[in-house]
Amino acid sequence: MLSKNKIKLIRSLETKKGREKAGLFVAEGPKVVNDLLHEGFVAETILDDLDDIKKVSFLQHPQPILGVFRMSKEDEKHSNEYSSIFSKHIEGQLVLALDGVQDPGNLGTIIRIADWFGIEDIFCSQETADCWNPKVVQATMGSIARVRLHYLNLNELIDHLPADYPIYATLLDGNNIYEQELSHHGIIVMGNEGNGITTQLRARINRKLLIPNYPPERATAESLNVAIATSIVCAEFRRR
Known part of the structure; x- marks a missing residue:
């Protein structure tokens, strides 16, 4: 039986402040919990009694298992030095950057997309949703266990990259993605749902792409959902 203090602790993990204070996050459902355990995440608590789970679950329909995990894998070390980040997580790889x-649903879906296409690292601006938000964790369907997310200043990150390192983004003034040469490494930048990519970051994009609508002359939607656009772009990069 859960104590009142344990219930209070787990419920506090719904907020970013609570998660940061405790260094913990919640995952619900067999798929997500098992994937996290398999990838080396450390569980502080595993609940499999449905009555207990109902007291702390963030889901409308609670799952048969709930885990409280430490935010990072026990053996994972992070470095804020950009040269180290480049050599360990960017050089020779295809990665995402989220501005x-x-x-939360979009972020979780993008993490799942990255996992599907073999992208292991996502770099996020500080304005991007918290990846340990319960809604994000659930939307990843376990992919949060295999994709590393780094929160930092994207402008500074790009400024520390080698000259002319490929920085891609989909923009309305970009070139048709299906007609452009795409490298097997680089950073794909995706922007905010309503405002797109910030002016400062846009100035650092050196490979502008466009996902064309069809047919070109037809009146159509103003834009694509950011997760859908990410999926299309990643699929085209991996197809080459």
């Missing part, structure tokens, strides 16, 4: 993606 203010705020909807």
